[in-house]
Amino acid sequence: MAETPDNGKLARRDADADAPKADPIVSRSTSAILLVSALLLTGVLAWSLYDEVYGMRPWKSYQQSFVKRYDRYLRRLEKRGFQSEKEVKQSAEYKRLDAEAQAARAASAPKTAEVDKRVAAIDEQLGAISEQFQDRRGQITLASYNVEQAAGSRKESLRRDLEQKKAEKVTVNLPAADGGKATQKREMNFGELETMYVSLKDEKGRLLAEKGELLKPAGDLERQRDEYLKNNVTEVTRQQVSLTRTSLENFDFGMKQINYKGDMVVDRCESCHLGIRSPIPIRASDMVPLNRGKLSRPDPLARAFVSHPSPELLKVHDPEKFGCSSCHWGNGRATTSVEKGHGENRFWLHPLFKKENAEAGCNQCHSADRVLQGANSLNLGKDLFYQRGCVGCHRYEGFDRETDALSNTRQLVKQLEDEVSSNEHDAKVARADSSAPGVSDARAAELLARAEGLVVTNSQLEAKIDQLNTQARYLMQDQKKVGPNLKDIRLKLRKEWIPEWLKDPQAFRPGTKMPTFWYLSGSENPDKGNIVPASMQDDERKAIAAFLWQSAYEGRVAQQPQGDTAHGEELFRTRGCLACHSIGEGEQKVGGVFAANLTKIGQKENYDYVVRWVHNPRERWAPYCPKEKRDLTPEDYTKNGKKFEFDTGKHTRCPNDGAELQVQNMTVMPNFRLSDQDARDIATYLVSLAPAANYPEASYMDDTKLFEKGKSLVKQYGCAGCHEIRGFEEEQRIGKELTAEGATPLERLDFARMTHLAEDGHEPPGFGEEAHADGAGEAKAGGAKKEKEGKPWYDHKGFFEHKLGEPSIYDSGKVKDPKEHLRMPKPYLTDEWKRALTTFLMGSVGTEGANVPAALFYSPTDQQKAIQDGWWVVKKYNCMGCHSVQVGQKSVLSGLTQYGADGAVGAIKLGPEQLPPGLMTEGARVDPDWLLRFLSDPSLSGYSEGIDLGAHGGKPSAAKPEENNIGRGTQSNRQSGPGGGGAQPPQNQAGVNATPQQSGEAGLKPQAGENRNGVRTYLRVRMPTFNFSPNELRTLVRFFLAVSAQQEPYIKPQAEPLSTAEKDLARALFTSQAAPCLKCHMTGDPGHDQTATAPNFLQAGERLKEDWTVRWLLDPQRIMPGTAMPSQLFKRDGERWVFNGPLPPAAADYQGDHARLLARYLLSLTPEEQARARTTVPAQVPAPSGTQAGPVASNGRGKPRPAAAPGRQSAGRAKAGRGSRQQVSQRLRRLRFARERRLRLARERWRQAAAARERVRDFSP
Template identity: 55%
Template sequence: MAESQESIESLVRKESGPQRDPIASRSTSAIILISTVLLMLCTGWALYDEGFGQRPWKGMQQEFVRRYTAYLKSIRKDAGKSEAEVKETPEYQQLADEATASLDKVKADIAEKDKQVAAIQAKLDAVTEPFQNQRGRIVVLTFKLETAREGSLWHRYYKRQRDSKLNELVNFEMPDDSGKLARRKMKYDELEKTFNDLRDEKAKVLGEKAELLKEPTEFAKRRDEYLKNHVSLLPQKNIDDLIRKNQNSFDYTILGHQINVNEFSIVDRCEICHLGTREPLTINATDMSPAGPGKKKLDDLANAFVSHPRKELLQIHNPEKFGCSACHGGNGRATTSVVKAHGQNPFWLHPLFHKENTEAGCQMCHANDRVTQGADTLNLGKDLFYQRGCMGCHRMEAFDREADALTNARQQISQLQDQISANERQAKLDTDSSANASDDAEVQRLLAHADSLRVQNSQLAARIDELNLQTRYLQQDQKKIGPNLKDVRLKLRQEWIPVWLKDPQAFRPGTKMPTFWRFSVDEDGDDDLKAVAAYLWQNGFDGKAPAQAQGDKNHGKELFESRGCLACHSIGEEDQKIGGTFAANLTRVGEKANYDYIVRWIYNPRERWAPYSYQEHRDLTPEDYAKHGLPFLFDTDLHSKSPNDGSELQVQNMTVMPNLRLSEQDARDVATYLFSLSSPPSYPDASYMDDPKLAEEGKAEIKQYGCAGCHEIKGFEEEQRIGKELTTEGATPLERLDFALLTQDAEYGRDPLKLHPKDKEQEWYNHRGFFEHKLSDPSIYDRGKSQYLEPKDRLRMPKPYLTEEWRTSLATLLLGSLGAEGANVPASLFYNPQDSRRQDVQNGWWIIKKYNCMGCHVLQPGQRMSVYVNTGDPAMTTGSVLSSLPFYANQKEFLPPMLTSEGARVDPDWLMRFLKDPSLMQPGEKPATSSTAAAATSSPNAGASPNASASPGAKPTGEAVSKTNDQTGGRLQPQWGANRNGVRPYIQVHMPTFNFSPNELRMLVRFFMAVSSQNDPYVKEPMTPLTESERSIARNIFVSGTPCLKCHITGEPAHDAKAIAPNFLLASQRLKPDWTFRWLLDPAQIAPGTAMPTGLFKKDQDRWVVNLPNPPSDVANYHDDHARLLVRYMFMMTPDEQRKLLSASPAPAKAPATAAPAAQKTGRNNKRSNSREQVSRYRRGSARDRLSHHQSRRNHHFVKS
């Protein structure tokens, strides 16, 4: 039984125990703890990132508040002291006393006016409420009456109600004249009249009060302006307000400093970090030093907190309209890092411009401007793009004004001529068809159509005449950067040409001519060089310039240094250079050039050897003129048309060098001086240049290298540029800039040229890096691959001479040349003035810059020019080039005049005449001719020069004369206005004759008028005639202590030898009366540094009186304006009156003894002897000594003429 029980139990299935749960059986505390910690860390990081990581600017703002508050507290004490100090100055106290005295003088009257206003206002207050209430009721009834149907019951009701209100008596109280209230009853009409009369009476009294306060207000304004302009810091109250703002209410949010221009979708947050940009104080980096204001220890934040360096620009470029990144580049929305905010992410299209290239932002909007005010670096870049020949290979919009206009005119002429031919054919066809017409109506229609075509042709012909005239002017405007290489045989030594082509910088360091490095590095470079030289030599004009005798080198040196040549040219070598950078250094001209040609060039550089016809594509010869029975004569006035087809010719050399109006002998003297500076060395034989086969190869090389972009070369007169257009070069995608094998070096900052040694391993894989390296060494992107390229595929850009500053300026120009599509701003923000005045200003600047007018004149206060002053490399200087030369260091009165207010000063009609002919030679006068011309041409060998035989390939004289225009036996043309200065004969620097075209003359006159904000056209106002009494008084002012006759030309030779100011006889035709009046009062304000004295007149109430201690009685008793009287007297000056003036003045001092020989001796030897004496004095004495031996003769001649 027991066994049975066990067996049964064994058969029963037993439940197994629970299995081990991996989750429940072990602790998860560690996992939960770790997860919790990680979650807490992530939460903390998220909170930190939200509050600080994504807002790094918050810490910067807190630091700015701390540093700025410390700076404000440091200057608070000095600000109050500065204001108090200004108030203690005699000038301020005088202004304050004048303001107080002026106010005291009218104080009683002002009080009376205030009393009247108070009485009127009391009455007005009393009548205003009843009048306005009654008017409101009547207006309501009138409205209901007008909206009711006419003739209806309501219409009659409202009419009765309105009439009742108009006649209702309104009761109110109003003060009487004694001020007591009195009850008044008035109808509406009386109320309205009383109300209006009181208002008019109040306005009248207030107007009288304002008139009384006019003078005190003016004095108070002067006092406050003086305080404002002389207090260097903000007043203490303003500084306290800034401190409270920083401590209590500084906005630490984005929106408080964000600039949002909805119109152009501009959002800039730059001022979230650059917090000092628009602060009222000027904040420097040292003011924001982490160590405290004024400490030298600086960090990045100190530089970021400074105020805008050019606050005046913010006045015309308000950030609320333009934003920040529009001008500076960068990502204006980014705030999380400096790299992102400055747009230095490789995918951001508009990175922040580097500090030295900041003005690239100006170019974006001002691309069409020749001069952008305040952008000196950009302006220099544009100057260099033109002057250094970049535009010879590369087109840039706006730099081809004349060429584009000329091409357009020629295309129009061709199209019109085609149209005329088509019309003639159709007219003939219609006329012939009329004979076979079926009826009279058809005949009349055909004949009428033929007549209309002929009339249309006459109109087209008139248009062609206008275009031909414009073509003539545009050809006169068109200039080349380099010399005319058709004159190469006439001008240069044959064997010198290959030496120059090999390395121009070796012969003339700093020259415009770039170095064609391929001639040195390529295996076939030497052969290419020889081929180019051969082509140029064999395709030059064959002939000789008129033979010239040697001149006086000492006199030539004096002329070169005093006539203004150094405004463009320089002289000297290495660190002894002196002069301008606009044109060539002439120290070694004697080593390369033909003396006879240089004399001809100096005498008249625009004189061309032969005219060029764009229709026939060749230079015309004497035979072209002879077969039409015409002399071989061409000029810009009457002989500019082709004798073959009547088209306009290029009749002058396309050079900007003007005619200095030297006599033939003076031209010889200058040339002799230049040739004396060097001796021609021996150069390697260059007879291979006569090989015709070599010349054919040279033609291909000239085309390859684009030589015709800068030079006029036979066969290439109409050759196109070879370089890429650079109008929008700054917008070229970075991937399309070919860094070649240097891409990785650029990305990792490995710079083979070491352009920026201070910025070690700085990435230059960007537009700036590409441009700067290309300008510094154009061959750099051919390194390592040129041997694998065909010659036509190799880089061709030559290496220009550029200083570091010049390179930066050109890079700035290119970086900013973005165009409308690549710009960081919408095109609607571009500067595109619609008013003609601003356009006239920019049109004029193109001409001013083209001819280097700023080499002699100051046209802008603070203008900057490149100049050599005993230096090897050019440096920037303030003022004109001439004003920087040691000759004029202490003799500013002998400099050409400042032209900052020329448009306000002179009559535009006179200015037009002067610019056309600065000698102001009268039509009846004859041009000067050389007395020695016959001697120079009597014998072919009389003028033999050191280089006279430097033409190995020239043909013998004889039958070649007519073929080649050989001028050996000829002479130079008479010089119009030789040795004559039209306005200032006492100045040795002559205003040259530029042969301006009518286009240029018109634009220059309009430029000067526009710069001075003058009306165009100018209408001369009539002037009140002088009475005899006024004439006598004005004469007494001249001779009774004022220094007018001491400096101005009077016509008396002994006196005029020392004169340094123009003749008064020119005033009426030359000057404007209003400008002359301002000039008399304060000339230094118009032309700082002028020799004209200040303080000739003083203010006496509302007029100006002569500032003399004891003026003559008639002058003292003259109660009108003395300065105005003097202006009228000068403008009505006649030669007879000038003689009377001289007779009434004290006897002039005797002329210097050195001037007498120059005025009296006429023999050539005596002149030369006197000249040598003066040259010695010129080198060691004053400018007055240097100029005296020419002044007496020239001034006397000027007065006579």
């Protein structure tokens, strides 16, 4: 038999043959590999731990650095000493308060020591019995519960056990009652324990209350002392530094996170910005790291550790509610790096605002606020957006108040008229159906009732339509345009000047609101994006000029005689024109920037039109009918049997269809109520400011073939956004809405071919190179501030700044039809203005783009809403040009040298006394009824056009209808030949052949209240007539009331009549040498009033509020800092104020308040009483003991103000008393007659005011 082979051995042998000769696991060492791996693992572990602790939490090292630097800074403060605190503690008042506090503390010390000793003894006794008492009370409470729960015989058993426990005695080692060390062992049951425990507790409470009463005087004095220190120290105190250092010793190193309502606001910014809420102000220089030296610059951490620059904002924006990133933007949740925390990522929607644009965050929540306290840059941006004409092309929610309201009103009127027509038709059908055959009597009655109901409904709808039409009239009166009415250019301008102006407005008037239309300049500059050929630019400019010229009114204003240039200059500089306008160029420019510079007005306008405009800028050549969409002509009135007259009073409706008309020029310039001659003098002066200029001839402007082309270009370029142009009265804006422009995603902003330049930080070729400058030291027109080389500007800020600086650059390098070029012109903007507008646009993010929940948005209501509504009117008419409306705000006039100390215009002395009054407390000062009348008619002559003041709590108009002088067709707009040179084709016949109305010389209509200020008649500055609509009147009155925190409606308190004794005493105080009332205030004496610097008291009764008058008499500097009104007229005497000067004998019997008595006297002053006071010579009353004998009045400016000398009570009387009585001149007789006439007028006005005070107040329009 054959043997079977061993297959397993064979397999192993084959495997061995294939195996390598040397095994690496066995044949060589792996120590190096293991060592490297171990080291790598250890390194990765160390790196992971570091990254976990520090790398992902860099704020930990920031916090450590902050604690070290802050503690070092606090130690420096301690070494430096607390000088302010030392000075306050060394003051006599602090020493007095401290001495009184210490004396009170010392006086109460013996009794408080006795109380403390007895309380200590009570505590020892309570400690001895408390444990036993509480143990027994617990057992008895449990036993009582068992009794309550038991039933039957068991209940009696448990009750016996309860009584036994109460009677059971315990041993107590009771300390002595006098607090000694001896103890007394006593056995006491539960009742005795309870009695002692309760009595000791009651005694202790009584003693502690007694101690509190003993310490109360000392505590009150100490608080008063500490409050005095707190209110008078101007630096940090030792206590503040000490407490802050203590908090640093226990500093909590960790994430500082703010959560508001879950995840509504999550913010971690204070993890790094640790000093932001520090009670001690921290500057970057205070946190310089150690060993850097005193002159070293702060590092980034030092700048990050500063305190908030406006801590008052944190009081109204609690960081625990808002956090930081809600306002400043950035990524408030990111903490791993500065870049991430600041949101410096192109895909992050809310990157941190730059420092110069930080106020952009305010606009998220405060977009409804016209003026935001503390946000000066944002406020300026809003001002510029409205005043520089941006709103003409771009809609922005809230900036189209009148336009939107007018559109809504007209739409509603149309709907109601359609409803009336439908109702009339339905009523007619119902009547017809009621008489149809086969209709039952019941059904017929039902149909007739329905028809009657529709008639009544129509009556109600028609009443509502009448109200809406009235509101539309008021809204049209409120509507204003940024630029002038271009329908007037044939009446107003030199024909040849217009094309030159269109070519480059800045060349003629540097700084003008009119932007530069670079595509009409006649020059090609492809590098700047001007891709329009020069020939095409010239053609378009000529076509636009021709259209505007041919579409304007035909005719010529009435010719005016020349005026007095010197007197015109005097009037221009003193009437208040410089509050809005400026004259001069470069360093010689003087005045405001709200309106145009008038230096070169004579080179473009004809003299006759300037006279008409200065006399009344609201006067319109012809009315515009929005329903017919055209200007009316005299024929429209004639064919309807009406005179060609239109105004804001009774002649506001179209003679053809009854629609409300636009009857005045849509300019904010008011009427200064100038006489005809004064208007000519001012016009003569303005025209004389610049030499004559020659312009290329422009006969092509009469070419009718250019009319249609020019019209299409005017439409394309949106000229009607700022100007009123024939045929474009209802034209819409051409630009995009900017309400939420700041929230536009970066990729959707059209950087065009500038994208790579912006990303690389390169400026476009030629950007910032300017052709015009407006004087030395002033920013160039549209010039861009050079950024740091290589700094990228591919963000919203960069886009807005370059768009505002040179809009055409975004056309650079584009291949497209020249007609499709960008239409935005180049505005004149200084660097400050450009920053402000950029800030405003960056903050314009709407609701969806905001970085703060909509629930936290600020929506003003009640008085705050009234304030913001009022700001729109105040800013619209530039009230701040003449008046100080906010505390610390300086008017334009106050900055002119002529209103400084010893200021003058020629021989006319002005100075600060000639400035218009501040309005900071106007709502608290004056009666709102009087304010309503004054704003309607600042001359207080009884004229208020178009407003029934009697229905608004005011004085009814006493002027005749023909004295109405706004926009009435008169001799001044009759066709009298062509204007501007050359024969003109009649294109716009509106206003031609007007029928002459009552008018003054040379077609100028009479002015109501001419050359008159209603209150301060001594001022050369004139409060003009703004022709406010009832809407604006109500808004302004409510604004002033709300600013002064006055309630509405105002109910005037009943005046308490003065007794004879009170009147005699008040008269003595009023005429006292120590109260120079008659020295400064007008008295009705013509001679004296020529030098007066304060208003007549006769108006005080209807004008001023009594409580405000009392406060004003006591301390006028608190109400209006810097006023010339003297202070310290009264001194405190117990609970009343007494006159701070020689007192008449009658004062000894009067126990009332002297300040209120004088206020009551002033408010009840009549012409007769004023005349009596004026002629009263104050007696030389000897000064009582302890009373200053001489004048004591002070005007609050450091030096006492001397009272009037006995011989100088009236400059007019002193002058009149000169010479012999037998040689009285004719001039003195005229003065006497004038005085008597003024006295009669004053009596009449006083009677009218008394009657007006009895009327019912009503502020509804």
